[in-house]
Amino acid sequence: MYNEDKTKWYIKDDYVDVFKNERGNYIIGGSNRKHYIDEVKCTPDIMEHLWVEKRRSKELPYHGLDDPKHCKKDLEEFMQWPDGDKISYAFNSRGFRDEDWPETMEEMRKAIWFVGDSFTMGMGLAYDDAYKRAMEKATGRRVIDISLDGTWPSWRRRIALKITREIQPELIFVHWGYIWRYKRKYRTLAKQVRDTIFQNQEQSAIDKFIITFKTLWDEPKGQTVIINNFLPSFAGLQKSQDHIYSELQKFTGIESPYINWENKQLDTGRDGWHWGVETVNKYVENNLKKMQEIG
Numbered sequence: 001m002y003n004e005d006k007t008k009w010y011i012k013d014d015y016v017d018v019f020k021n022e023r024g025n026y027i028i029g030g031s032n033r034k035h036y037i038d039e040v041k042c043t044p045d046i047m048e049h050l051w052v053e054k055r056r057s058k059e060l061p062y063h064g065l066d067d068p069k070h071c072k073k074d075l076e077e078f079m080q081w082p083d084g085d086k087i088s089y090a091f092n093s094r095g096f097r098d099e100d101w102p103e104t105m106e107e108m109r110k111a112i113w114f115v116g117d118s119f120t121m122g123m124g125l126a127y128d129d130a131y132k133r134a135m136e137k138a139t140g141r142r143v144i145d146i147s148l149d150g151t152w153p154s155w156r157r158r159i160a161l162k163i164t165r166e167i168q169p170e171l172i173f174v175h176w177g178y179i180w181r182y183k184r185k186y187r188t189l190a191k192q193v194r195d196t197i198f199q200n201q202e203q204s205a206i207d208k209f210i211i212t213f214k215t216l217w218d219e220p221k222g223q224t225v226i227i228n229n230f231l232p233s234f235a236g237l238q239k240s241q242d243h244i245y246s247e248l249q250k251f252t253g254i255e256s257p258y259i260n261w262e263n264k265q266l267d268t269g270r271d272g273w274h275w276g277v278e279t280v281n282k283y284v285e286n287n288l289k290k291m292q293e294i295g
Contacts, residue, residue: 046108046166047162050146051094052148055096056095063089063123096148098145111143112142112144113143114131114145115146117177117231122274122280124275125276135284146159153213164224168223172227173228175231179244209244210247231263262286264279
């Protein structure tokens with residue numbers, strides 16, 4: 001990564017001064033100690049661990065539950081979905097449904113970051129209608145979307161902390177999804193019996209989620225602001241969700257500007273499961289309110 005005129009490059013953990021010689025090579029150091037830089041090899045130093053190998057630079061017509069074989073909607077309705085021909089899944093060089101990352105650290109720090117799952121990714125929607133694009137249109141800022149379907153809460157905490165430590169962006173939105181993903185048997189149940197997905201909720205999953213959330217909440221974040229969103233019915237049973245909120249509010253407070261407590265799913269995308277355009281726009285509206293509160 002480098003600044004706009006490529007006079008400073010981010011190598012390892014810091015920026016270093018670099019100059020370009022008459023042959024067009026980028027060099028570190030003075031005339032007595034020169035180190036040539038491989039421009040291509042330098043870029044992956046940033047979050048080099050974060051990619052999804054099987055999806056890198058691929059484009060798919062269907063993905064996950066947004067597929068004729070797995071969708072919740074009637075097959076005929078799925079196939080006749082308005083503008084369904086515009087829905088595809090193009091993944092960037094890191095394997096996320098997004099454009100490739102900006103070239104400079106400054107741009108990455110000014111971007112808004114999303115950490116989430118298939119809902120955040122925009123499954124069931126055309127890319128231009130997806131949550132990330134709606135947020136970009138509303139704010140005029142680049143949104144970098146680190147959303148991976150099927151991820152569990154501890155993954156989101158880990159990724160949010162890595163982004164905070166390595167990039168130090170101005171703003172991250174962490175979207176907390178289903179807590180039953182701590183247990184593999186619940187993930188299997190979700191695919192097999194989606195209508196009864198929340199019937200069996202374990203206290204251990206609830207306790208783990210509270211610990212996971214508090215760990216991220218308590219972590220020093222420097223200049224980075226983290227705003228937390230919850231998936232509607234993320235805890236399954238309403239009594240479980242009420243209990244989690246009650247426990248979280250013991251250390252966050254009820255009126256925290258860093259948490260959206262109330263989010264509702266108003267519609268669905270083509271697959272009949274994930275957010276539709278109306279829900280996306282409501283999330284964006286709530287995000288903007290929180291950003292204004294924080295200032």
